[in-house]
Amino acid sequence: VPWLEGFGGAARFACRRGEGAPQEGQALTALTSRQWLLFALATTLLFRVWLSAAAPVTADEAYFILWGRSPALGYYDHPPMVGWMLAPLAAFSEAAWLMRLPAVLVPALTALAVRAALQRWFGRDEDTANLAALAIVLAPVNVWNVLVTTDTPLVLLSVASLLVFARAAQRGSKGLFFLSGILLGLAFLAKYFSVLLGLGYLSWAITSKNPRAFALVFLGGLPFGLLNLYWNVEACWCNVMFNAINRHEEGGSGWSLATPALYAASLAYLAAPLLWFAWRGRAQLREAWRRPAERALLLAWLLPLAVFAALSPVKRIGLHWLLSFAPALVLSVALALERVQLRWSVRFFAVLAALHMIPIAIAVALPLEAWQASRFYARLVFPGRISELLAAAPGPPGAVLATDSYASAALLAYHARRPVPVFGRGTSHARQSDIETDWRNLAGKDMLLLRREAPPAQEYQPYFREIEIKKIPLGGGAYHALIGRGFDYEAYRRGVLADVRERYYRIPAWLPAGRCYFFERYFPR
Secondary structure (H helix, E strand, O other): OHHHHHHHHHHHHHHHOOOOOOOOOOOOHHHHHHHHHHHHHHHHHHHHHHHHHHOOOOHHHHHHHHHHHOOOOOOOOOOOHHHHHHHHHHHHOOOHHHHOHHHHHHHHHHHHHHHHHHHHOOOOOHHHHHHHHHHHHOOHHHHHOOOOOOHHHHHHHHHHHHHHHHHHHHHOOHHHHHHHHHHHHHHHOOOOOHHHHHHHHHHHHHHOOOHHHHHHHHHHHHHHHHHHHHHHHOOOOHHHHHHHHHHHHHOOEOOOOHHHHHHHHHHHHHHHHHHHHHHHOHHHHHHHOOOHHHHHHHHHHHHHHHHHHHHOOOEOOOHHHHHHHHHHHHHHHHHHOOHHHHHHHHHHHHHHHHHHHHHHHHHHHOOHHHHOOOOOHHHHHHHHOHHHHHHHOOOOOOOEEEEOOHHHHHHHHHHHOOOOOEOOOOOOOOOHHHHHOOHHHHOOOOEEEEEOOOOOHHHHHHHEEEEEEEEEEEOOEEEEEEEEEEEOHHHHHHHHHHHHHHHHOOOOOOOOOOOOHHHHHHOOO
16 A cells, blocks of 8 residues: 555664664564554544545434433343443533544554553564554544444454453453453443353353353443343333344244355454464464463354354345454454464555445545435435424424434434334334333324325324325425324324234243333233
8 A cells, every 4th residue: 555655664664764764673663563553543644534524414323412411220122331331421411423433433442452451461562463453443433433332342342351351361360250240241241242252251161161250250240130130020021022032023033044144244344364374373372272361262263153144044244243353353363363364454454444445535525416316315315404304394282292213203203302102013133112102191182293205194093183294495406394293193003002012012921020111001901
């Protein structure tokens, strides 16, 4: 890459002048790799900060920002950590760049943590540590992904837990095993995928014949698991219902030849050179298995990837599912294989980073109208022009703003800074509106429903005294507004809420009975 060559040339010129020149026999690559790391950190951070401010907030991000507005012990889809992470930022400002700041910083923080651990805990030279950090910073997803998701706190907390666990395995420290469990418990409050890392710890304890280590990890994480369990018992078991039952029944599961290929493509995109060198160096990895800390690192990525491979014929494995396990792969390569293999991986990622940054910068900098001929323009114009839509929306004064999808509701609530209920059955995903909306309190009120497609009058007529449909011009296209006067709660309860109960709140008998907001409000008997 020309800019890397130029940067290396500047470093060599400085050394010839005697500025920071290495001692006799010391490799010049240590200085060069440090400067490359600083340059890559600065370049990617600047790019990511710019992108976080320039790109419009997505529906999923708006959904999580709403969690930050109302910190709680849990939310419908996931445990609460992402809401807790965003809450102090949302109290200050909800500007896109600020809400995305954790996502912008996590790759750099992860890379620096890995670099420090390799040098201070595992005795690797500075060049190896810098190259490992570069492999994390320049990995394709870490270059462009500035979106706030539940994976943002998961990656940081999982990597912190793994590093502490590997150090504990190296030293046999009971306190560090317990601390690793605390960090794993916090990661569990970010996303349930942290259980796979815990499974790696259990496997390490079994293969190392050290059950006390896992017991300490378990005790460290237990309070956080009990907190999530308590919240689920008091909230219709909605985390369990969504993650274990509803999302699989509604779609996305079933035998397919395409999903394993998609999983393989995701792995290749995320870490192709690292996986290739790990396969070629499997003899060295088998040797590394004998060292306790490196065995922990190997299990932290081999076991989750094997679980995902087993699931891939029946389940689509998302690229973001893999993010929290990639740093363990980098650590294994850095500790067990030759430095040259790590260096080639970094070169590959550097080229890929440049190939990503240039077209992304052009695409985001183009005006919205440049995409008008594309098939996805309708999805772009809505988040880009919500303020215009809200200003042009008709409706009686005091009407309740609502919509038919959770994505639209999240974006409208984020921009309008008021609750926006989801009218209708919806889907199994993102049903936080079920918790926040009490339809009994809306009986008799007027509503303004906004939709991308023209609303079929027959679907809404039973729930209002009268309805009126209007078209709202928006960015060369049109949005649709349904004005419903006199909301009939009892009809809605019979026609919609009863269906929602049967689809999404059929709590299995094997789950202990607890409280359920949905039953208490609408079906108390």
